[in-house]
Amino acid sequence: MSQRPSEAAFLEAEAQVxxxxxxxxxxxxxxxxxxxxxxxAIELGSGEPALFLHGGGLCPAHWASxxxxxxxxxxxxxxxxxxxxxxxxxxxxxxxRPWYRNLLTGCLDQLGLDSAHIIGHSMGAMFGMWLALDxxxxxxxxxxxxxxxxxxxxxxxxxxxxxxLPGIGRLMLSMPQPxxxxxxMVASFLGRHAVDTAPEPLIRATYxxxxxxxxxxxxxxxxxxLVRGLTAEPQRYALSAGELARIDKPxxxxxxxxxxxxxxxxxxxxxxxxxxxNARFEVLPGGHEPWLDDxxxxxxxxxxxxxxxxxxxxxxxxxxxxxxx
Numbered sequence: 161m162s163q164r165p166s167e168a169a170f171l172e173a174e175a176q177v178x179x180x181x182x183x184x185x186x187x188x189x190x191x192x193x194x195x196x197x198x199x200x201a202i203e204l205g206s207g208e209p210a211l212f213l214h215g216g217g218l219c220p221a222h223w224a225s226x227x228x229x230x231x232x233x234x235x236x237x238x239x240x241x242x243x244x245x246x247x248x249x250x251x252x253x254x255x256x257r258p259w260y261r262n263l264l265t266g267c268l269d270q271l272g273l274d275s276a277h278i279i280g281h282s283m284g285a286m287f288g289m290w291l292a293l294d295x296x297x298x299x300x301x302x303x304x305x306x307x308x309x310x311x312x313x314x315x316x317x318x319x320x321x322x323x324x325l326p327g328i329g330r331l332m333l334s335m336p337q338p339x340x341x342x343x344x345m346v347a348s349f350l351g352r353h354a355v356d357t358a359p360e361p362l363i364r365a366t367y368x369x370x371x372x373x374x375x376x377x378x379x380x381x382x383x384x385x386l387v388r389g390l391t392a393e394p395q396r397y398a399l400s401a402g403e404l405a406r407i408d409k410p411x412x413x414x415x416x417x418x419x420x421x422x423x424x425x426x427x428x429x430x431x432x433x434x435x436x437x438n439a440r441f442e443v444l445p446g447g448h449e450p451w452l453d454d455x456x457x458x459x460x461x462x463x464x465x466x467x468x469x470x471x472x473x474x475x476x477x478x479x480x481x482x483x484x485x
Contacts, residue, residue: 213284229459248374351447
């Protein structure tokens with residue numbers, strides 16, 4: 161498969177981000193059968209396996225700084241559908257929760273992992289919560305950073321409802337933007353400080369990862385289905401109190417203090433987190449990606465949490481399909 165110019169530029173910018181933290185990820189191609197989809201993955205290090213799931217409109221390069229502070233993990237991250245170098249999806253008529261169960265368990269299979277720690281941001285955190293309920297044997301623990309999309313309830317979806325509109329949303333997401341306008345848009349949901357202090361290649365990689373031909377349709381139809389699910393009877397995607405109480409994995413939830421009231425208040429999020437039996441809720445200064453605002457405290461929380469969640473085995477579990485031990 162030949163690379164598009166925007167894809168090649170994205171991969172170059174991403175490599176610059178990781179190189180800034182002395183990291184050189186290996187690239188893998190994941191070919192799934194159900195759903196039929198090709199995804200790009202990166203891999204770093206060795207040790208306890210952890211799968212990193214980025215949020216909507218972002219890319220694996222956002223994990224680079226945090227990954228650099230987690231040397232004991234065998235780290236995997238995927239370009240989510242429609243992002244970066246992964247294929248796109250038309251989500252119209254798709255039930256997202258079982259679809260993502262199949263996608264994530266398929267990714268774990270293809271990566272040769274029986275189970276992994278799931279580290280998710282925003283929508284990626286929501287997918288992690290769904291997986292902890294729907295395929296708990298594949299999840300060792302869950303780290304949820306930032307508001308987990310609608311997993312805790314609708315909250316304030318803001319501009320996401322506009323991007324979910326048929327036609328209008330796709331047009332909004334596909335329009336080219338001068339970099340200064342794009343930075344302003346990213347700052348509106350990540351926070352001004354995070355964007356102003358981020359390495360320039362990270363902003364460039366984020367922009368280029370959304371310039372492919374699949375992104376606008378993928379994200380717009382995803383958001384459209386997400387909004388429809390919230391208004392359906394019975395409601396889909398937001399987790400009920402009973403479902404939150406059934407998550408039996410260790411969970412660390414890290415909230416940015418500057419997020420309070422933007423998507424969901426800290427008080428409301430804390431109430432939701434308290435329903436999860438083995439959950440810890442922490443608030444740090446910063447916004448929707450608190451590790452971009454202040455890396456050290458966020459990395460220390462994640463590292464300490466994962467260090468107590470070691471595997472029963474002395475080496476990372478491998479799925480039999482991998483042929484490796």
